[in-house]
Amino acid sequence: QQTGCVMRGICGKDGSLRQNCEYNGPPEVLTDSKIQKYQNLCPRLFEDRNNAVCCDEEQFEILEQQISLVEPILGKCSSCFSNFRNLWCQFACMPRQSSHVHVVSTATENAVFNNTPYITRVEYFLTPTFAYGLFDSCKNVQTTNGDFAMSMLCGTSAEDCTAEKLYKNLGTYNRNIGVPFTIDVIITKDEQIRNDSIISPLDAKAYPCNSSSDISSSACSCQDCPSACSSIEPFPSIGKLPFDWKDAVSCERIPGTCKIASMDCTVAMSLLAFGCICVTVMVIAVLHYALRKSTDEDELTHFKPTAPTFKSPEKESDRLHIEEWLIIICSNYGQFVAKRPGFVFFTGLFFALFCSCGLFVIRLTTDPVELWSSPGSEARKQKAFFEENFMPFYRIEQFIVYPKNQAIFLRENVSVLMETGYYGPIYRKEFLEEAFRLQSEVLKLTTTLDGENVSLQEICFKPLKPDNNNCAVMSIFNYFQNDISKLDITMEDDYMVDRDYLDHLMQCVKS
Numbered sequence: 079q080q081t082g083c084v085m086r087g088i089c090g091k092d093g094s095l096r097q098n099c100e101y102n103g104p105p106e107v108l109t110d111s112k113i114q115k116y117q118n119l120c121p122r123l124f125e126d127r128n129n130a131v132c133c134d135e136e137q138f139e140i141l142e143q144q145i146s147l148v149e150p151i152l153g154k155c156s157s158c159f160s161n162f163r164n165l166w167c168q169f170a171c172m173p174r175q176s177s178h179v180h181v182v183s184t185a186t187e188n189a190v191f192n193n194t195p196y197i198t199r200v201e202y203f204l205t206p207t208f209a210y211g212l213f214d215s216c217k218n219v220q221t222t223n224g225d226f227a228m229s230m231l232c233g234t235s236a237e238d239c240t241a242e243k244l245y246k247n248l249g250t251y252n253r254n255i256g257v258p259f260t261i262d263v264i265i266t267k268d269e270q271i272r273n274d275s276i277i278s279p280l281d282a283k284a285y286p287c288n289s290s291s292d293i294s295s296s297a298c299s300c301q302d303c304p305s306a307c308s309s310i311e312p313f314p315s316i317g318k319l320p321f322d323w324k325d326a327v328s329c330e331r332i333p334g335t336c337k338i339a340s341m342d343c344t345v346a347m348s349l350l351a352f353g354c355i356c357v358t359v360m361v362i363a364v365l366h367y368a369l370r371k372s373t374d375e376d377e378l379t380h381f382k383p384t385a386p387t388f389k390s391p392e393k394e395s396d397r398l399h400i401e402e403w404l405i406i407i408c409s410n411y412g413q414f415v416a417k418r419p420g421f422v423f424f425t426g427l428f429f430a431l432f433c434s435c436g437l438f439v440i441r442l443t444t445d446p447v448e449l450w451s452s453p454g455s456e457a458r459k460q461k462a463f464f465e466e467n468f469m470p471f472y473r474i475e476q477f478i479v480y481p482k483n484q485a486i487f488l489r490e491n492v493s494v495l496m497e498t499g500y501y502g503p504i505y506r507k508e509f510l511e512e513a514f515r516l517q518s519e520v521l522k523l524t525t526t527l528d529g530e531n532v533s534l535q536e537i538c539f540k541p542l543k544p545d546n547n548n549c550a551v552m553s554i555f556n557y558f559q560n561d562i563s564k565l566d567i568t569m570e571d572d573y574m575v576d577r578d579y580l581d582h583l584m585q586c587v588k589s
């Protein structure tokens with residue numbers, strides 16, 4: 079593949095859109111100072127150590143500006159964003175442009191320079207791996223407000239969006255999204271012939287959303303990328319049991335799909351066990367009743383009344399019987415205790431002492447983990463697994479500061495113009511400044527461990543590591559980027575009212 083360009087520079091102007099000039103020449107080699115800028119936006123352009131590009135600075139600035147509009151939409155999922163960015167970086171700047179892009183038509187009506195033609199339609203050839211790979215990595219990405227990014231990029235609803243529709247929309251001349259000319263994206267595996275020259279599809283790497291990419295070492299979140307979700311099997315499935323269920327019941331031994339009479343094995347087995355218990359109880363009850371009845375009848379057949387006596391109901395006699403027993407047992411016990419008090423006392427004492435032996439081995443704990451979870455519990459096992467394979471669980475430390483001057487103060491409200499409201503003492507600037515100083519001192523604390531100095535920075539929780547190595551510190555100062563001088567900033571708003579740190583804070587807290 080030869081290096082060579084088909085477009086370069088701006089030759090057409092249509093409102094805010096800028097069309098490229100047709101240019102058949104070699105790419106321009108970048109100076110070291112410029113490379114850095116280009117590399118920030120388009121790192122993959124320089125993967126093969128080629129420092130030449132087809133786009134000029136004006137084009138690059140437009141590209142940079144357009145890509146910055148897409149960042150809030152796709153930026154959350156770095157692999158997708160990297161693929162998408164690369165698509166347009168390559169299109170505008172790749173040194174082998176002539177191998178993958180073909181200019182179809184040009185025009186001169188809106189030319190910037192006298193009648194120099196500008197491009198109105200191009201064909202951009204991509205391999206299916208790259209084109210569909212890019213689409214797949216982005217199709218489930220959601221913006222921060224929960225909409226699918228594709229519904230914005232595709233021009234259709236996210237469900238109806240296909241790779242073809244996406245490229246069609248992005249390649250259709252559109253002032254609103256800044257597409258300056260028609261770009262027919264052609265997805266093909268084979269080389270094509272255009273004006274006697276061979277054009278091959280661009281086969282760039284499309285990072286799948288569940289892997290890291292050139293711009294981040296972490297994959298996209300589960301929310302943006304279903305394949306990044308780890309599936310946890312909630313229960314060990316019966317299909318995995320060592321003995322063969324197949325012989326007993328027709329049970330497929332695929333994990334999780336064990337079925338008996340279209341019911342899950344666990345449910346079916348539980349029902350079966352419950353049924354067995356019910357049947358046993360009923361059988362016993364029936365047998366008991368039947369046997370008792372027959373003995374009663376026996377008694378009746380042998381019953382010969384001697385005299386007309388009043389037969390008290392059976393239940394009544396049972397009760398009397400129990401009562402008699404109780405009287406006998408209790409009086410015997412009473413007599414025994416009265417006769418041998420010493421023996422009873424010491425036996426009781428000995429028994430109580432014996433039962434208290436456990437006190438010698440008692441272990442008191444205040445550790446909440448020990449208190450509230452059993453050592454064999456699932457939560458404990460998972461915690462141990464986490465600590466073993468990743469890092470120890472983090473522990474939140476907090477300190478509470480309160481102002482000496484507890485007076486509340488009056489001040490103009492943010493939401494209701496021209497109205498004053500009461501504000502609590504912690505919002506006083508002097509207090510905030512002092513608290514900030516305290517916080518910075520605390521963050522600077524160091525200690526020595528085995529003769530080595532250890533600072534908070536080394537042991538703190540860094541949730542965004544390795545992209546961001548700052549400690550997670552939750553405080554009001556985050557709203558001021560932890561820069562206390564920002565508290566002094568005041569600004570006029572649209573209604574020419576001065577706004578200060580408190581308005582800023584209220585705005586942040588409300589959003």
Ligand SMILES: CC(C)CCC[C@@H](C)[C@H]1CC[C@H]2[C@@H]3CC=C4C[C@@H](O)CC[C@]4(C)[C@H]3CC[C@]12C
Binds near residue numbers: 098133145258
């Ligand atoms: C904001 C969202 C909806 C728009 C997403 C699509 C954007 C990023 C894409 C679609 C078409 C792309 C443009 C296609 C052609 C060119 C000409 C080139 O010389 C500079 C880059 C530029 C101008 C591209 C910038 C990025 C671009 C505008």
